[in-house]
Amino acid sequence: MKKPTVTSLTLSLFILIAASCTQQSSSSEDTQLGDLQHSFSISDKASDSFDQGLLLLHSFEYDDAKEAFQKATEADPDELMAHWGLAMTHYRALWGLQDVEAGRKVIQAVGETKEARLKKAENQLESDFWEGVEILYGEGELDERNKGYADHMATVYAANPDNQEVAAFYALGLMWAGYTNQDNLNKSAEVAAGIISENPTHPGALHYMIHANDDPAYAQIALTAADKYANVAPDASHALHMPSHIYVALGMWNKVVSSNIASYQASLHRMEAKGLGGKERGYHAMAWLHYGYLQTGEYQKAADLLAEIIGYHQDSTASKSYLITMQNEQRIEAGYWAEGLTPQKVDYSQLGLSEKSAMHFFNGLLAFDEKDAAAIQLEIDGLNRQLSKASLLVNDEGIAMCSAGPTRYAPTKEGLKKTQVVIHQMKALLAQLKGDNVLTEDHLTQATQLESECSYDSGPPFIAYPSFEQYGDWLLAQNRPEEALTQFNQSLSNRKNRNKALRGKVAALEALGRTEEAKEVKAIISQFAPAQKVAVR
Template sequence: MSRSSWQARLAGRCSVIGRTCSQHWGSPSLSARVSTAGMPSPPSRSRTRLREPILFALIGMDSAGANAQDTRWVEQGSWTMRLLRTLLAGVALIAAMPVVHAAPTDPAAPAAHAAHAAQTGPSADSGAILALGVVEFANSGAPAAQAMFQRGLALLHSFEYDHAAKAFQQAQAIDPDFAMAYWGEALTKNYSLWSWQDRDAANAILNKLAPTAKARAAKAGTEREKAYLAALDVLFGEGTKLDRDRAYIDAMAAIHARWPDDVDAAAFHALAIFGAEHDGRDVAAYMRSAAILEEVYPAHSSHPGVLHYMIHSYDDPDHAPLGLRAARRYGKVAPGAAHALHMNSHIFVALGMWPETVDANLSSVMATDREYAAEGKGKSWCGHAHSWLVYGYLQSGEDAKAREYIDGCWSAAMAQIAAKPGDDKLTGRMMLGSAFYVQTMDAAQNGTWKVPDGMPWRRLDTEYRFYDAYGRMLAAYHADDASKAAEAAADVRAFGTEVLGKMSAEDRPTEGPGIEAAMAQAKGLAALATGQGEAALTSLREAVAIEDATPMQYGPPMVAKPSHELLGEVLLDMDRKAEAATVFAAALRRTPNRGAAVAGSARASK
């Protein structure tokens, strides 16, 4: 392809997104594109699937507090799940205010506790909005343990697992026979949305209450509590993970049916349905969850689980408009949970609402930073919300702010690697994964690929080399450097083959397609580099077909450079505008308002 056609395409893209081309396309030198912008300003208040994207989010899917160092994890299973489990451990929380216990009437609850419930908090009907949301769970625990139990429950619904576990442990310390406090702590070891659990740890927690299911049931104060405990015997019992997850749906459905006024039964029933979707987002299943939650929402619109799981139910471009109500409310209801502040952006990203995406994730990052400051730590640079913030900045045209977080994450990760060269858990390597993830976003958007010197490649798994190769390929594509593009494309295919070869059969349906699509892109760009235009289109269409056949994932695109978008751009370079227009229309259905797709669509229509 010619330099003139390439630059014309880039100029067209810049004009459509409202940015000058000098921001991105000046010097081909990657080092010249690194920004030294200042700290981001606080968010402006004037602006109103089942897994993280598989390909480049996988090693970057660390949570809001990815530099936290105090959580230990059992390492087992595939490389991706090892990374995922470790990353999940860092979910950060700021809880500036206590959760007030607001319990509904439970005829089976002891009278003393019912009186305590009435005295210590407003009812859900009062409309009270607390820092972690309004929770209602009648139980037979001691009155003195209620505040910590209800706090733990609210944190659990916002996926603040470590903080929830600590709250439940405090409730146990106050009332050692408080059965539901052990139930709650055990649930912090189950990650429904990621189809993973630490079964041994969960059973160890339950065994603290009593060594057998029968003995635990004897300590439960009501039939309802016995049912909740029995559901955990199913969830953490014998059988395959999928069989147990499906049986847990039945157990929670039975509790929900028997106690229809129990909002937590409804919420956990909806969440259980997510947990059985091991092969990706099944729309019918997610709509079943949505139906459960919609029924209880009018009376429980400040319940953190109802809001949180509604957002997940509608977390795809087709259904996201239905999730806007919950998205606009969740962060206001539970501002004490950093994850709640981020969670709204799942709907905003699905709808291409970039200012709102930035605001939500910047609020979440700032909450994490406040927690770090309280603990005497420095600023956080790497994490789940941080990655989505970078994506929002890039799509908003605020590249300098995005670059600040990219550079900050690289620096933090490399410093951690140097400080703890043998660390392969939450800190160094996971932060490095987050840095690769956000750097790849920038490569897809701007052609920027800058990996720090001193990368300990020999100590890193093949996956990191794969992401590096993909980023180099995108940078060469943007720079119109055929030789480097072909070289990087060969590496993408070689390292991708190795990654797929190590992937388990269980992980392949959800984790494999992103790798396969990137490899098909590499084959296409390699053909393009040698002037084989039709062969290139064939391979790029193969990449598109792989993405089309994969259930929609939430958040930034499954592949950093969506295959529809790449195919459309190549068609434009070949002056095949009609075909390109069709491809870009499909791209915008999958990634609404994404800048490169908007720009390509505009060029194709001229």
């Protein structure tokens, strides 16, 4: 027997969590993941697990969603939508972690041919959704399949404009097809907003609204969604983290910190409740929390978190990635290396240009501190080799070739350009160490010109020491505050309320005798960073 066509779901899962976790219900309360009003006809045997999986899927809690959909398929092997959900848990395209082979195995288990599988759909809606996974796991490069899925869901949406799940997966599909395409992002936000107007607690709609506006120019549009999402789905650790995408873009550093404390703690409670290993730790939230601490001037708290991840960095590829970026940011933002910590040499062979750039720049900065010009040159040479290798893997469209599988660490045209910025930054450090002001400025000028052509990075930036700030710091040292002020303002135009840029702006204004303006900037800093915790410039 099938469920009625429209259901209103508020998922109640009972899991053991510690009462001390902020934004988490106590161990005696139900877990909350949001509300759905879907019109799938799911069998009674599979419905509870399916509903659970769908809510988790919308908050990108993929592993837990996979468990739920697997239970649904075991409860009713003939429930096609349970297999659809299971296949979708392997398509983590916004993270660049899609597992095409695993998804294809799920599909093949339903039937040997596409025609045989589609015959199992009980209505047009099921057929339309199943057709979508056939496209995602079909032949062709990743970008081709993503565009095909978005086009397909556009057609389904046109035929079902009031169906919230059609709209939600259309909004997501638009971002898969073009996360750097502003038209796609605008349309995705528009579709998500339509869902929210009908169902303000739909976790997917709130989630996708944030992703579609994850840029300083658009972030204000999603601020209400960001503030609501963590309250709507407080027991999804990713939902607790996601608001900080908007908070970073708007320079709301205290909220960045609180969001990621909650998210990281939720990941620890999940590990404890499920008996999971270290690779399930919330490293993403941990890294964003570290960045938030640095922006709020909590340099010791940031150092403590860095010390913690040093102990975990062998757990997974992700932990290695975040360790590299965190230690680079620690040195840049604080202005010195954390006392008592040993810089870590991390194997980056399986990582991307962002991590490789961070590793070499970090080593270059430490060499600069030691006035070791030869060591800086070695880092420049090493990153140049990585850039040359990566350049061979990027096609004319600016994306990695042979991108059927995971693409998280695959090189892109944008990544190549940002790596060139970092190389110029290191060359500037080397020239500065040698006392060659002309060459220093030449490299800083080239770095800023290239960076001005680059897009915004969500969260902690690829170019961890924005070249505008590096140039501004150097100009201040040359007693050229007017030009330095221009550079700090340029950095702040794309990175609102960055602590280091604001402090540079204060120094430039004070050097120019513009004390009232300097006081205004100090007032901004005081909102999130206590004065007594100012870092070394």
